[in-house]
Amino acid sequence: MITIDLLSVEQIRQRLTTSTIGRRLHLLGEVDSTNVRCQNLARAGAPEGTVVMAEGQSAGRGRRGRTWFSPSGVNLYASVLLRPSLRARELPLISFLASLALVGAIEEQGVQAGIKWPNDIVVDDKKIAGTLVESGMRGEQVEYAVLGVGVNLNVEPEALRVALGSAGVFATSLAAVIGFAVERNAFAAAFLNQLETWLEVWKARGPESLRAAWADRDILAGRHVEVHADGVGLYEGRVLGLDVGGGLVVQDTLGRRRTLVSEGVRPL
Numbered sequence: 001m002i003t004i005d006l007l008s009v010e011q012i013r014q015r016l017t018t019s020t021i022g023r024r025l026h027l028l029g030e031v032d033s034t035n036v037r038c039q040n041l042a043r044a045g046a047p048e049g050t051v052v053m054a055e056g057q058s059a060g061r062g063r064r065g066r067t068w069f070s071p072s073g074v075n076l077y078a079s080v081l082l083r084p085s086l087r088a089r090e091l092p093l094i095s096f097l098a099s100l101a102l103v104g105a106i107e108e109q110g111v112q113a114g115i116k117w118p119n120d121i122v123v124d125d126k127k128i129a130g131t132l133v134e135s136g137m138r139g140e141q142v143e144y145a146v147l148g149v150g151v152n153l154n155v156e157p158e159a160l161r162v163a164l165g166s167a168g169v170f171a172t173s174l175a176a177v178i179g180f181a182v183e184r185n186a187f188a189a190a191f192l193n194q195l196e197t198w199l200e201v202w203k204a205r206g207p208e209s210l211r212a213a214w215a216d217r218d219i220l221a222g223r224h225v226e227v228h229a230d231g232v233g234l235y236e237g238r239v240l241g242l243d244v245g246g247g248l249v250v251q252d253t254l255g256r257r258r259t260l261v262s263e264g265v266r267p268l
Contacts (some may be wrong), residue, residue, distance in 0.1 A: 006073065007053060007184055015189030020049035021080060021199070022192040024262040030072055035148040036136055038079035042136060046240040050081040053188065058151060061132060066147060068130065069163040075173075076188055078211065079146050086142040091135060094120050094245025097198050097212045098131035102149060103217055104189060104194035113179055114219040115209045116264060117239075117248045120150075122219060125267075126172040128152050137196060149191070154183040202224040211242060216240075225250065228264035 009027050016022050024047065030091065031037055031054045039054040056072030070077055082094065099115045106113040106121065106128070116122050121129035121130055129151040136143040152173035161168035174182050201209050215221065220239045227250060237252040247259040 005181075005184055006057060007188065011185040012189045012192075013192075014042060015186060017193050018049075019195040021196040022049065022051045023190075024050040026050070026052045028052065030054065030055040030058060031134070032059040033057055033061060033148075034077050034079040035132060036145050038081055038146045038148070039134060039144075042081050042146060046081055047085040048081060051078060053078045056128070057150075067149045068132075069160065070150065070156075071155055071159065071163075074184075076149065076151040076153055076184060076191070078164045078188065078191070079148040080192070081143045082147060082199075084142060084145060086145070088135075088137060088142065089245055090144065090207070091133060091142065092118070093202070093207050094135075094147055094211055095131055096214045096246065097195060098133065098147045098149055100129070100198045100210065100213055100217070101191055101194035101254070102129050102151065105190040106174065108190050109178060109182065109187070113217075115214060115217045116219050117242075117260075117268075118246070121175075123172060123177055125219070126170055128172055128174060128177070139173070142187050147195075149189075151187070151188060153184055162217065188218065189225065211244075211246070215242060220248070220265065224268045226262065226266045226268055227252075227258075228266075229260075230263070239265075 008028055009025050034052045034054050041050055054077050057070035057077050060068035060070035102121045103113045111123055111134045113121055113123050119131040120127050132148040135145045155173045157176050203235045221241055223239055225239055235252050237250040239247040241250055243249055243259055247261050250258050
């Protein structure tokens with residue numbers, strides 16, 4: 001039985017080494033979605049680094065509008081406000097930041113994690129976390145980006161199977177992997193610390209440094225995959241890597257190169 005430990009602003013702040021990320025931290029009970037709440041703050045003028053966390057979500061969302069199972073008191077649901085100087089086509093870089101920060105926080109627990117394009121964090125080919133980036137635009141310029149993450153920390157595997165059905169077989173939690181409960185306040189702080197570290201890498205070394213680090217943790221490179229594309233249907237191919245915009249380049253069985261933007265991909 002997993003013991004529920006409540007998140008604490010004070011305990012998270014005690015562990016923060018950041019100068020910006022998380023210094024404004026809103027901790028809520030159960031909400032519709034931390035991304036929704038963070039976007040509201042963004043439109044009201046909140047500064048970069050503002051973070052919204054919640055104990056649970058009633059309408060948590062993943063990619064392509066899918067529901068993110070968000071039981072109270074056991075996991076991490078967080079959204080971070082960034083105000084980068086980017087154009088719309090460069091937004092995938094924000095997803096890279098989120099994925100790299102999550103992998104870093106998980107690896108601090110002694111667990112090796114990988115990234116499955118575009119936004120899944122996996123351990124032993126099972127999904128343990130996901131990211132969702134939403135933005136506000138001013139013309140072609142990004143006015144703000146909200147980086148949302150959901151991490152299965154202490155949720156029971158059986159609860160995942162019940163909630164997700166057949167897909168629950170391919171999901172896990174960090175506690176299930178390491179064999180004991182994860183201290184959520186410590187993990188939350190580790191994620192925020194990692195995020196600021198990767199932001200500093202981006203500013204110092206440029207976007208290619210993020211792409212290279214992401215590619216080092218990519219579990220799909222070179223693998224045979226099945227692609228589900230709206231309007232096209234299913235097809236198979238081999239993953240060649242990323243393009244400069246963060247799209248996944250796949251060579252199909254007829255030798256054609258296709259660049260994926262939001263399609264579903266399953267390794268075979």
